[in-house]
Amino acid sequence: MIKSRLEAVRALLAEQGVDAVVVTKYVNLHYFSGFRGDDTTLVISRDKAALITDNRYTEQAGLQAPLFEIVEQQDGLLSKTAEVVKSFGCRKVAFEGNALIYDDFQKLTELLEGVEFRTALHLDKLREIKDAEEISYIRKGCEIADKAFAEVLSFIRPGVTELAVAARLENAMRENGSEKPSFTTIVASGLRGSLPHGTATDKVIEAGELVTMDFGGMYQGYCSDITRTICVGPASEKQRFIYSKVLEAQKMALTLIKPGAAGKAVDQAVREALDKDDLGKYFGHGLGHSLGLEIHESPRLSKKSTCNDLRPGMLVTDEPGVYIPGWGGLRIEDTVLVTENGSEALTRANKEFIEIPLN
Ligand code: ZN
Ligand code: ZN
Numbered sequence: 001m002i003k004s005r006l007e008a009v010r011a012l013l014a015e016q017g018v019d020a021v022v023v024t025k026y027v028n029l030h031y032f033s034g035f036r037g038d039d040t041t042l043v044i045s046r047d048k049a050a051l052i053t054d055n056r057y058t059e060q061a062g063l064q065a066p067l068f069e070i071v072e073q074q075d076g077l078l079s080k081t082a083e084v085v086k087s088f089g090c091r092k093v094a095f096e097g098n099a100l101i102y103d104d105f106q107k108l109t110e111l112l113e114g115v116e117f118r119t120a121l122h123l124d125k126l127r128e129i130k131d132a133e134e135i136s137y138i139r140k141g142c143e144i145a146d147k148a149f150a151e152v153l154s155f156i157r158p159g160v161t162e163l164a165v166a167a168r169l170e171n172a173m174r175e176n177g178s179e180k181p182s183f184t185t186i187v188a189s190g191l192r193g194s195l196p197h198g199t200a201t202d203k204v205i206e207a208g209e210l211v212t213m214d215f216g217g218m219y220q221g222y223c224s225d226i227t228r229t230i231c232v233g234p235a236s237e238k239q240r241f242i243y244s245k246v247l248e249a250q251k252m253a254l255t256l257i258k259p260g261a262a263g264k265a266v267d268q269a270v271r272e273a274l275d276k277d278d279l280g281k282y283f284g285h286g287l288g289h290s291l292g293l294e295i296h297e298s299p300r301l302s303k304k305s306t307c308n309d310l311r312p313g314m315l316v317t318d319e320p321g322v323y324i325p326g327w328g329g330l331r332i333e334d335t336v337l338v339t340e341n342g343s344e345a346l347t348r349a350n351k352e353f354i355e356i357p358l359n
Helices: 002-016 026-033 058-064 077-087 102-111 123-127 132-152 162-175 190-194 237-256 263-275
Strands: 020-023 041-045 049-053 069-072 092-096 116-121 186-189 210-215 226-232 288-290 297-301 315-318 321-324 328-331 334-338 343-345
Touching (some): 002 026, 002 041, 026 049, 041 077, 132 334, 237 263
Parallel strands (some): 092 116
Antiparallel strands (some): 041 049, 288 315
């Protein structure tokens, strides 16, 4: 697995005409070496691979990254990294354009005198298609999130705060095997529902309010992502109507997510569906994003998507929403795997409209 990932990096090095790349992004250290820790760099050349870290991590790195030569640094991570680059005899070296901070770039440029250090690579692209092991981790994370949703339903009632709901969700995910939340849990109730990213506050939930919960549990370093919206007590006609339209659009998108589909086209189809009831104008964000070691990855399903060809093994979220300032809003989201023939929603929690009985 790591072997084929290194091969992919080396193919990219050859394509770009560089001898090596310095890897600094946390999730890419993990992906390309197997090592799970920070304050570390990788130097991957056409025929060598080194992991530079400090004494806290040398033993762990030896166990987790057997394909790498482990180099311990004592006087500075960047100076040791530069030393390794030189010892590998590299003349032209790339860096991660979206991950190396400017100060470190400048320092490395100075330390690498005589080495051409100006090619920016985006290694994230190599993580777009997930292998069977990665898919199994994401599937498990989705199952954990599903269980948490089922458990939190019996807790939500008038008088509890959004923060208490978030705590229940996060605790349930932990108890079901998640390492930590994939991102800051969103619980937006009542008027706050018009905030697409309304993270939980101390607002008290009241009868008649919609409650949007967007959350996910990390498993083996991989994210999951689900949104469900429920009503506390009987819903109004308008709440039921808008929910039914968002759900219809969300389910329609599931049928469009398949190999060969373009990210822009799937997004556009959902906008057009919502427009039939004049709701498209309340849907301001993209339809979906990929996820994996990070919660937001490419490919995207949006107006700006550059993906013209979804492929089996890719993941995308399908998350239309309607947000009306002064009224509230709702969203329904699944994590979806692109399969050989179509797609499979990995999150399976009930998404028919739930109106929690008031007793
Ligand atoms: Zn989400
Ligand atoms: Zn999402």
